[in-house]
Amino acid sequence: MTPEPNLSRDPAHLRHGSNIGQSLTRVDGRAKVTGAARYAADNNPPGLLYAVLAVSSIARGRVVALDVDAAKAHPGVVEVMTSANRPALAADPDGKPNPFAFRFEALQNDRVRYANQPIAVVIAESLEAATEGAALLAPRYEAEAAHIGLDSDEAYVPPVVGMGYPAESYHGDVEAALAGSDRQITATYETPAHYHNAMEPHAIVAEWQDETLVIDTPTQGLVMMRGRLAELFGIPPESILIRSPYLGGGFGGKGFIAGPQILGILAAKMLGRPVKLVVRREQLYGPFGHRSPTRQTLQLGASATGQLSAIHHHARVATSRFEDFYEAAAHVTHTLYAAPALATTYDAVRMDTGTPLFVRAPGLAPGSIALESAVDEMAEACGLDPLAFRVKNYAEVEPATGKPFSSKALRECYTRGAERFGWWERPLKARTMRDKDGFLVGWGMGTATFHALMFAGQARAVIRRDGSGVVESGAHDMGQGAWTAFAQIAADSLALDLDQVTFKAGTSDLPDAGIAGGSAHTATVGTAIHNAGAAVIAKLAELATADQRSPLYGAGNAGVIARNGRLLRRDDDGRGESYADILARAGLDEIEGSGAGMPDPAANAQYAMSSHGAVFAEVKVDPDLGQVRVTRMIGAFAAGRIINPKLVNSQLIGGMIWGISLALHEEAITDRRSGRIMNANLGEYHVPVSADIPAIEAFTVPEHDPFVNPLGIKGVGEIGITGSAGAVANAVAHATGIRVRRFPVRIGDLLPARR
Amino acid sequence: MNWTVSLTVNGEPRTLALDDPRVTLLDLLRERLHLTGTKKGCDRGQCGACTVLVDGRRINSCLTLAVSLDGAEITTIEGLATGDQLHPVQEAFIAQDALQCGFCTPGQIMSAVGLINEGQAGSDPERVREGMSGNLCRCSAYVGIVEAVLDAQATLSDTTERAA
Amino acid sequence: MNRFDYVKPSTVAEAIAAASAPGATYLAAGTNLLDLMKGNVVRPARLVDITQLTELTRIETSGNGDVRIGALVRNADLAHESGFARDFPAVAEALLSGASAQLRNAATAGGNLLQRTRCAYFYDAASACNKRTPGAGCDARGGDSHQHAVLGWSEACIATNPSDFCVPLAAFDAVVEIEGVSGRREVALEALHLLPGTTPERETVLAPGEMIVAIRLPAAARAFARHARYLKVRERNSYAFAVVSAAAGLVIENGTIKQARVALGGVAARPWRARDAEALLAGRPAEPDVLQQAAEAALREAKPSGDNAHKIPLARSLIVRALQAAAQGTPSRMPALPASPFSSIPGVLHDA
Secondary structure, three states, X not given: OOOOOOOOOOHHHOOOOXXXXXXXXXXXXXXHHHOOOOOHHHOOOXXXXXXXXXXXXXXXXXXXXXXXXXHHHOXXXXXXXXXXXXXXXXXXXXXXXXXXXXXOOOOOOOEEOOOOOEEEEEEEOXXXXXXXXXXXXXXEEEXXXXXXXXXXXXXEOOOEEOOOEEOEEEEOXXXXXXXXXXXXXXXXXXXXXXXXXXXXXXXXXXXXXXXXXXXXXXXXXXXXXXXXXXXXXXXXXXXXXXXXXXXXXXXXXXXXXOHHHHHHHHHHXXXXXXXXXXXXXXXXXXOOOOEOOXXXXXXXXXXXXXXXXXXXXXEEEEEEOOOOOOOOOOHHHHOOEOXXXXXXXXXXXXXXXXOOOOOOOOOHHHHHHHHHXXXXXXXXXXXXXXXXXXXXXXXXXXXXXXOEEOOOOHHHHHHHHHHHHOHHHOOXXXXXXXXXXXXXXXXXXXXXXXXXXXXXXXXXXXXXXXXXXXXXXXXXXXXXXXXXXXXXXXXXXXXXXXXXXXXXXXXXXXXXXXXXXXXXXXXXXXXXXXXXXXXXXXXXHHHHHOOOOOOOOOOOHHHEEEEXXXXXXXXXXXXXXXXXXXXXXXXXXXXXXXXXXXXXXXXXXXXXXXXXXXXXXXXXXXXXXXXXXXXXXXXXXXXXXXXXXXXXXXXXXXXXXXXXXXXHOOOOOXXXXXXXXXXXXXXXXXXXXXXXXXXXXXXXXXXXXXOOOOOOEOOOOOOOOOOHHHHHHHHHHHHHOOOOOEOOOOHHHHOHHHO | OOEEEEEEEOOEEEEEEEOOOOOEHHHHHHXXXXXXXXXXXOOOOOOOOOEEEEOOEEXXXXXXXXXXXXXXXXXXXHXXXXXXXXXXXXXXXXXXXXXXXXXXXXXXXXXXXHHHHHOOOOXXXXXXXXXXXXXXXXXXXXXXXHHHHXXXXXXXXXXXXXXX | OOOOXXXXXXXXXXXXXXXXXXXXXXXXXXXXXXXXXHOOOOOOOEEEEOOOOHHHOOEEEOOOOOEEEEOOOEHHHHHHOHHHHHHOHHXXXXXXXXXXXXXXXXXXXXXXXXXXXXXXXXXXXXXXXXXXOOXXXXXXXXXXXXXXXXXXXXXXXXXXXXXXXXXXXXXXXXXXXXXXXXXXXXXEHHHHEOOOOOOOOOOEOOOOXXXXXXXXXXXXXXXXXXXXXXXXXXXXXXXXXXXXXXXXXXXEEOOEXXXXXXXXXXXXXXXXXXXXXXXXXXXXXXXXXXXXXXHHHHOOOOOOOOOOOOHHHHHHHHHHHHHHHHHHOOOOOOOOOXXXXXXXXXXXXXXX
């Protein structure tokens, strides 16, 4: 397939029919509400065996003994796979063929490098037998002392952070600016490790059909995964079919292959039968990545009137002992507030944990809560309202690069969000609002931002003889609404109604849709679909305009437009003919075009590209007991063209609730002695429940962006977290007069004695 | 040894010979009866994804031994619609976009049906929030879920009133 | 989950006989037992399924006005039984603040009394725990201990009892009816659970094979119905165990407290009845300084067992709040968020 990098901005190619922009209900809604939607673990092929992992209870050392005989003696247990007998792989799990191939554990040796690492797999005729078989292995270890915590080892400056950003970045003379500022604050904020905790545990059903490997597993990157599997198993990518029509949540946790999936495939290979391996909830806290804990120190300088002169944002982060991934927590400071001098610096420690990886709003989520807290602290030091302070320091160009923004309707978000919330009634002084029952009330806000990224993706569009369309891309629906939004774009790209277009996605044999991540999937695949549609329409137009029998003869390709399944003369839309007629006359069953979506280097060189937003939160706090409740939250966002407002609102509100969670609830608690996560379950690793969530409102403001991509799409998947976490933290500080700098805020932090 | 368990599943009487008393209702439904609409999120009663109705009451099927349920009537997400006609709770979940990834959705919907049957929440959003707090949603569709439950409850009480 | 014998007796006597074998345990709803078995925290050799013992599913009022709750009455059924909720509102509120609706629909009264601690080191089979393995040591000491006990703990164990239901039961002098091979006996609920001392593996006074068959609330507990609350501080607003909880009941006549009942949850290995506080309240008005003194008295012996010193002032404040709320009167309707501090002002719907 030939990628088409030409991101045409010719309006003639924009066939926005009536689908883009509509609040359609989810096309997969019916499947999901009836239980018919088939997730990976819902597959039960004939002859299925069950595999259950045994995982390590130490964080560092080696496995010296496993009671394989006891496990095998359990009725129904078929095999125990350990490092001693597992089939060979064609590539080393500890190899690094590319920067996004993360090292994983697939029983390559007896080493243990973090708690909950797979150390064996028990395969049985029933799930019950496999589960108990795993328990009967009773491993014995040679344990070494584990290093856990941000001070547990010597810190070093990492080579790069996040997606390859420099670990030290200076813009202007920060030290001088700080020294010369009227107001200075220095504050240190801590965020704990976070786990994705998608509701769907990682799962795989693997079957070797002769030389073909067929697997069902949730993935955010079908074709990338296929490529990695091909390397690992030494087979051509075409011999692998991955099906992932629905992900039960991804959040970054299903982007990369991990050991358990490989072990499921190996078990199927070893036994010549299909194998299902579903990772138990407690086992998810290890092999699949997590968000690094952070300790961030912010130094801000400002004039007496509240003009920022400098920000230095330093982040201490962690990575594993065997792999490099550094949470780019300080990078939010590059883009948000107009300080003439900026510095972002990092250092890191290696810990005996699984490798931290991408978690929804990587870098920005912990970075934003620290920056937004610090900005509020500075606003307070300057005696300014937090919103007034932010407006005063509004970045007209991206502070760290000086580039103009491709579009930035943040001012509109501030204005409309504040109005909707009633922000300007807010008293400046903390701990001055109470409700009628005496609970402390606080209002806080935060600025949301997320870079508008694009990866590379492809799509194929076909118009069939009956005039209907088929659009294909190996895209991923993890709840963001890909099935629906892409169908809307597909229909418009072919100028057809939604029900005349079949949209296919979710399998690895379709065109490579890249990765569903970075809030870039809709922009990337949407552009690819748009271009594929344009390509097929262009081919049709070529057929028609070259054919003397067509009413379009001689119009020239650019003289034709598509509408409602017909091509029409641009200068006389009474003259035209249907797709079906064109194909019939040409004797073709169908006509195909392909398209690609990818970032435009020229536009990226010229412009900074980000979504923005403003989030306002109200909390109530029990003055004596410290319990917190978010009672109101409003988010206004500017994210370019909105494909489906209904689904976008769900994404934004979902992100805002992650913000609440980051500020008030979630935290992985690791025992520093053992390295085990003591709350590796959904009972004690708190994510919000319904009772924590008020009637949240999110809306988007109009934003036209002619530079990000032809459709003007920015992302909405992650921005909701940013700004929101800080808004809640700031509201708590406003309610109580207590500034908590270690997240999540706990009851013990807000008791009267802490004032 | 086999244990004989008689259950009515979605209206269909079934007599099962269980070879293992450890089988939970959840694993029976998913792995043996292949009714995979009911989901396993945590297997420990901490997420609600496995919620089904047993004798009309919502429970966590992961913490229930199948062998202990002899004689019970089970309703799962697959048994909620009448032919092509969705249950009002299912309709409301689609209309309010009360779902994203959809994995917790069957449990949410069965829990909502149970909540409405219990009759404790009425039209008070706070009581709905509290009553639905046993169902986690990591996508965090809670706002839509509460709206959907309130809508469905209103639809169902209208229908009941008209029938009366 | 280990393999086990499964038996389903049809009478209490058969059940007791079956459960008296070593390694046997009763299975009711299983909401706690199956969780523990899945975590390999317990590995019983035999499950004695008592769910068919329908004689244990009744709520009855005896001639003297005592209410007898069969051990198999489901938590939700008890909380929603209108007469019961009217007469024992703090018990109903405690029940409805526990776990989730699904769990309350399944979990039984007797099972609730026997639920095990939520101490993470007890639940983690790889940690040292004197409760699981006597003499193994206690990894909660010096570990993550921010939720652990501040009263009645020992060097051997700092775990807390997680039950909500038991807290008002202790406050209102509930009695537990127990049947075993040697017949029937009764113990005060307050005496059912043991403090850890040097034998934290012994959690209750039950002998092997003994079964809780019923819980009795004395007729006299009805006297508190107009002034009774249960409040529970949580890190998440529902579906979470208590950081600290408190049950309070008052009999108020002409502005004076005639009788008081106070108990705490989440602070010790058993529901913690605060008799000193009760004695201090009797005969005095429900005024802030009096309530404060009662709270001081209740926590006089408290000391942190780890990183949990904040629980002591929190428990004091919660006692004051629960007493205030009780003094203001039981809400006419169960609050939308049962036991929430945000529902601690009676009769008010706190719509967010």
